[in-house]
Amino acid sequence: MYPLRRNRRLRTNESIRSLVRETIISPQDFIVPLFIVEGNNVKEEIASMPGYFRYSLDLLEKEVRELWNLGLRSVLLFVKVPDNLKDNAGTEALNKDGLMQRAVKMVKNVAPEMVVMTDVALDPYSSYGHDGVVAEGKILNDDTTAILAEMALSHAKAGADFVAPSDMMDGRIFEIRTLLEDEGFHETGIMSYSAKYASAFYGPFRDALDSAPGFGDKKTYQMDPSNREEAIRETLMDIDEGADIVMVKPGLCYLDIVREIKNAVNVPVAVYQVSGEYAMIKAAAEKGWLDHDAVILEQLTAIKRAGASMIASYFAKDAVKLIS
Ligand code: PBG
Helix, strand or coil: CCCCCCHHHHHCCHHHHHHCCCCCCCHHHEEEEEEEECCCCCEEEECCEEEEEEEEHHHHHHHHHHHHHCCCCEEEEEECCCHHHCECCCHHHHCCCCHHHHHHHHHHHHCCCCEEEEEECCHHHECCCCCCEEECCEEEHHHHHHHHHHHHHHHHHHCCCEEEECCCCCCHHHHHHHHHHHCCCCCCEEEEEEEEECCHHHHHHHHHHCCCCCCCCCCCCCECCCCCHHHHHHHHHHHHHCCCEEEEECCHHHHHHHHHHHHHCCCCEEEEECHHHHHHHHHHHHCCCCCHHHHHHHHHHHHHHHCCCEEEECCHHHHHHHHC
């Protein structure tokens, strides 16, 4: 009872505060999303993501070395596909010499111990910009999961450590796990985007990959932001189907979900701090309205405190430099 118990004693100075600190972010917590394009010597800044770039493979090599030297140990690869290679079924996604497949090999070659995760979804390859095959204005579930399984297998063959399905079709984890097992890829893991919401925070990412849906929206497959119980159901199903790591996405607006899922499951929980979250901080900092570095560390710490075992973040490099 006060004054015998004074909470401020434990906040007296930085040494005491660091002794009692409950959440500490470190380089190993991060997954670094990387945007990759065809070409040579390409490093293009994404307009709605200042300070973030698309790289051609030659320049990506340098970037990967830098990430490794900073202590970052995991990357998540996304490719921007030229329009002439897009079709309804995302055929290019299965090309064994496609950009993604070459990127996986390159990263493994440059940094063999780097955990390489690949995005498994049709939208960058789809002429409709949807995460599934389209027929009569609808997104077909089972036709899509069959393709996603082949796509995951192709990434596994290229050397991916984890495939990361970000599409939200039903049953895709089961389809992917089954095919990987059948083909002998027992060690290839699955990080499932289990509770992925139909969020307006993905806008800048769709600019980065030119992958905005050509019609409608993604609400028939991504989750309604109003729902909490559904996130638990989605996540438990993905674990049953064979997911090694589950994910909540986006981050900041969904930290209640992160904590619920953390309490409900016993597999690692990843959180994706998405492109719109990055853009908001950049824009406010550009205007001088927020302290960029302090806000980044505060948000990342909050995500970890909520229950994230790992965080996919466009701020990974910034954060690592700030905490080192
Ligand atoms: C698509 C995909 C999206 C993101 C990752 N994979 C966008 C979407 O669902 O439209 C968003 C990531 C971000 O905004 O940073 N499969």
